[in-house]
Amino acid sequence: MAGDLDLLIGTWTVRVKGWVWEYDFRRDGGVTWRDLGSMESGVGNWAASSKLVNMWWKGSTTRESWQRPLTSDNDHTWYESSYYRGKYRIEKTGFTPPSPTPPSGPTxxxxxxxxxxxxxxxxxxxxxxxxxxxxxxxxxxxxxxxxxxxxxxxxxxxxxxxxxxxxxxxxxxxxxxxxxxxxxxxxxxxxxxxxxxxxxxxxxxxxxxxxxxxxxxxxxxxxxxxxxxxxxxxxxxxxxxxxxxxxxxxxxxxxxxxxxxxxxxxxxxxxxxxxxxxxxxxDRARQKNSDGNEQMIPALPTP
CATH class of the missing domain: 3.40.390 (Collagenase (Catalytic Domain))
Structure with a gap:
């Protein structure tokens, strides 16, 4: 699942109750947040286990977890704080799903x-x-x-x-x-x-x-x-x-x-x-050659 951590890096929109925040994840394990409705912001860290991405914030007892494998828009999350406990919505900002690879023709x-x-x-x-x-x-x-x-x-x-x-x-x-x-x-x-x-x-x-x-x-x-x-x-x-x-x-x-x-x-x-x-x-219904030539006139009996 290492590939889903590539998806993690970058900016996410996070919606918890009536708040809308923006998280920015870095590869070095750092993460920042800012409130899109105010000038509040903060810093924290993240770490990944085989099943979760866990976050904690400087000066706060709030803890968050996102289930792996990550997807660009989901609510497989958990928020633990003194003012809210439960799931919330996350969405990768500016994420464009890769175009599906067209099926290759027969060899x-x-x-x-x-x-x-x-x-x-x-x-x-x-x-x-x-x-x-x-x-x-x-x-x-x-x-x-x-x-x-x-x-x-x-x-x-x-x-x-x-x-x-x-x-x-x-x-x-x-x-x-x-x-x-x-x-x-x-x-x-x-x-x-x-x-x-x-x-x-x-x-x-x-x-x-x-x-x-x-x-x-x-x-x-x-x-x-x-x-x-x-x-x-x-x-x-x-x-x-x-x-x-x-x-x-x-x-x-x-x-x-x-x-x-x-x-x-x-x-x-x-x-x-x-x-x-x-x-x-x-081919019991065929009435001409497979190259389209020599139409059978009169038609052959079928089947």
Whole structure:
């Protein structure tokens, strides 16, 4: 509590019954008082214990105590004299409370940890949805095309089927061989992404981010373990985009590129397409990419 004794030093306004006095404390243990309504004044001493600041005055039997820790305006006090016994009010003169320290933003390491965890969570969720869809397709096939199996497929997997169809450029028919083949390939790619270790570097403007081409991150394709460098623009992006960039970059490690998409083979070979498949499967109400582009028209089913 030594810091509260720093607060003690200086001038205080003291109100006892109808009197208003001014006390001036010095670091050497001396204290003076003066009556603001008259010219009366005096001198005394103060001393601090672990719980109190005690005062006594020259030529007087009056004793005073202030409870510690001190605050700039309080009545945690005691006055003992022949004319008054009790609590009274004290206030530090001209005291301005220190401005609160603004909370610091998250560190680079924290942002990376959050994005990594979110990326892995979205991948696991998307993988689970695709595996369940794959099983339901097989169940429908094995049932000989039962109406119950078909209704469950439509009721529970409408969005998943639409995402796979729209993003991987296959028919909107889960029983179509092209759909089933693309689904199996997507499952395999997500499994590979999930198996990779965490290796994300806060490069900002250094490392591979010195490349003048604008990018959120850079990763050497097919290099294992990954060597992803996160650039300055990544750190100022929204959380969903940070998550999806991590997912995207790890698809580069799997072997996917940044290519134009004209058919299913291209889609399965494009890191951005696969990252968005994961995002749209995980974010059940999402209707556009996390960077705000590619609005889904018509809208995807929800949830």
């Amino acid at each position: 680079d390491a924290t942002l990376i940890d959050v994005a990594w965890d979110a990326s892995r969570t979205s991948l696991r969720f998307a993988l689970n949805r695709m595996r369940l869809l794959q099983r339901q397709i097989k169940y429908f096939e094995d049932s000989g095309g039962s109406e119950d199996a078909f209704n469950e497929l439509r009721r529970n997997y409408r969005r998943d089927i639409a995402v796979i169809s729209r993003k991987l450029l296959v028919p909107l028919n889960a029983m179509d061989p092209a759909f089933r083949s693309a689904l199996a390939s997507a499952i395999n790619l997500v499994e590979q992404n999930l198996a990779l270790p965490k290796s994300l570097n806060a490069a900002r403007a250094g490392g591979k981010c010195v490349d003048p081409r604008p990018a959120f991150a850079w990763t050497t394709p097919r290099r294992k373990p990954p060597d992803t460098d996160l650039c300055t623009s990544w750190f100022t992006s929204n959380a969903d985009l940070q998550r999806d960039v991590v997912t995207h970059e790890y698809f580069h490690t799997v072997g996917l590129g940044d290519i134009s998409v004209n058919n299913t083979t291209d889609a399965l070979g494009n890191a951005n397409t696969m990252a968005q498949v994961v995002a749209f499967l995980h």
